[in-house]
Structures are given as structure tokens and as C-alpha cells.
Amino acid sequence: MLGTGNAMVTNCYNTCFMMEHQGEYLLVDAGGGNQILKKFKEMQLPFDRFHHMIVTHAHTDHILGVIWVIRQMATLMKKGTYEGDFTIHCHQGITDLLPGLCKTLLAKGQAKYIEDRILFDTVGDGDTRELLGQKVTFFDIHSTKLLQYGFRMEPVENLSDGRTPVLVCLGDEPYNAQNRSLVVGADYLMCEAFCLYEHRERYKPYEKHHSTALDAGKLAEELGIKNLILYHTEDDHLDIRKEAYTREAKENFGGNVFVPDDMEVLILSND
Numbered sequence: 001m002l003g004t005g006n007a008m009v010t011n012c013y014n015t016c017f018m019m020e021h022q023g024e025y026l027l028v029d030a031g032g033g034n035q036i037l038k039k040f041k042e043m044q045l046p047f048d049r050f051h052h053m054i055v056t057h058a059h060t061d062h063i064l065g066v067i068w069v070i071r072q073m074a075t076l077m078k079k080g081t082y083e084g085d086f087t088i089h090c091h092q093g094i095t096d097l098l099p100g101l102c103k104t105l106l107a108k109g110q111a112k113y114i115e116d117r118i119l120f121d122t123v124g125d126g127d128t129r130e131l132l133g134q135k136v137t138f139f140d141i142h143s144t145k146l147l148q149y150g151f152r153m154e155p156v157e158n159l160s161d162g163r164t165p166v167l168v169c170l171g172d173e174p175y176n177a178q179n180r181s182l183v184v185g186a187d188y189l190m191c192e193a194f195c196l197y198e199h200r201e202r203y204k205p206y207e208k209h210h211s212t213a214l215d216a217g218k219l220a221e222e223l224g225i226k227n228l229i230l231y232h233t234e235d236d237h238l239d240i241r242k243e244a245y246t247r248e249a250k251e252n253f254g255g256n257v258f259v260p261d262d263m264e265v266l267i268l269s270n271d
């Protein structure tokens, strides 16, 4: 988890994460800025194994860091130290926005790689791609604010040995029942928890189309989830967040709860 906070956090980074499988890397969102480059440095990211990213939606806390990722990749391409293409998988709204924005903001020597070796793969609701050797199904989370896609990652069909877990990322807004068939029974569910339910008067999660750790626990239990990962939280309680959010989610949920800190590594397994 490179970042675990909501849009306005300053004590941690905005929610984004890197997934790794068999030495290949996939980034999901990039937070709100240049700090994404620090995260790459801290994790000693091998750029030669990093060729794909997913962008869920165009809010500042998810997309502005992507400009820095693109700048980084363009710099490596210019230096001749990066092989192959870098592909950003995203919905049409982002494809309409991001290439033009980057071409305007970046230097010509960097911008020339956009849509040449830095590619935009537009995905629609229900489309699948193979990423990290897994089948990834993109879905519209039916956001009331702005078009946003979540995704389901599962083993490619007919793979009987070494089955990887099924993971669903709901993005940064509450679950919509229209996506039930893609979410139910997942091994891992990544779900936003803006704050604790007991702090709802202070943070007003429902007015902001967010949910709480208590709501996420209820949802995970109802959907038969095995492991619940909470993120996109407020940053006033980072010292007690793991313990307090876990406790609240577990009031209604019998599975495992993970409330990672920034730069915490989660090992996903079927056990």
C-alpha cells in the first residue's frame, strides 16, 4: 500500500497501491502528486518489471500523481533505460483527459512518448484484460459523483495449480448492489472506510458518499468475503487506526480485517 488516506490527508499519502506477482508490477492509482516518486524510491521499484497501471477515476487524489508517473516513465525512455511500452488501463473519461493534460504540462521531450510508448487502453464496463497473469474485470462502481471503475482480479480460467486469490477493489466509494455478482465471495475485498462509525458526526462520511469501518464490516459479512482491506481513511487517528478500525469492522464481520499503513506490504494468499 503506497498510500492509505482520503483526498485531503497530510499525515499520510492518498490511497494508491502496487501489486506484484511473479516479479511483475501493477500500480493502481497514483495519489495526488510527486510523492509517488518517493514511494517508488522507498520500495526500490524495478522499473524494468513495471509496465502497467490502472487508474480508477479522475479525482485529484488519484490522478495527479499519474502525471508524475508518466513523467518518470518518459524520462527513463528518453535515457534509453526502459524497454517496451507503459500502458495505462482506464475508462474513456480518463483517456479523454489525461493524454492532453500531460502533453500540455510536460516538456516536449517527455510528451513525445505519450500515445507512442506511453499508451492508454480504454476499458468499458465489464471488459477484461490479462494483467499480472490474472484475469482483471473492470466494472462501473456507479458513483454518484464521477465515473469510476473498480476491478475484480482472479486466476485465469483452467489454472488448477497455485491458484491465486480473488481480489475485488471497490474504488473509493461505497459498494453498489448492481455489482454483487462480481464481488460476492471474494477472497479479498478492498473497501473504503472514510472514518469510524463512532466519528460519523465529525467527518460526515455519508454526506460525502463514503462509508465507515462499521459499514464495511457489515458489507463484507453479507457478501461472504474472507479478508477485508480498509483504506481511503481520515488521517487524524493514524496511531490507533489499525486497532480501532479493525475492532469496529469486526463487530459484524467474522473474517480477517487489514487496515494497512502507508508502505505496509500485504501478502495475499488462499489460506
Ligand SMILES: [Zn+2]
Pocket: 006, 007, 059, 061, 062, 172, 232
Ligand atoms: Zn479518493
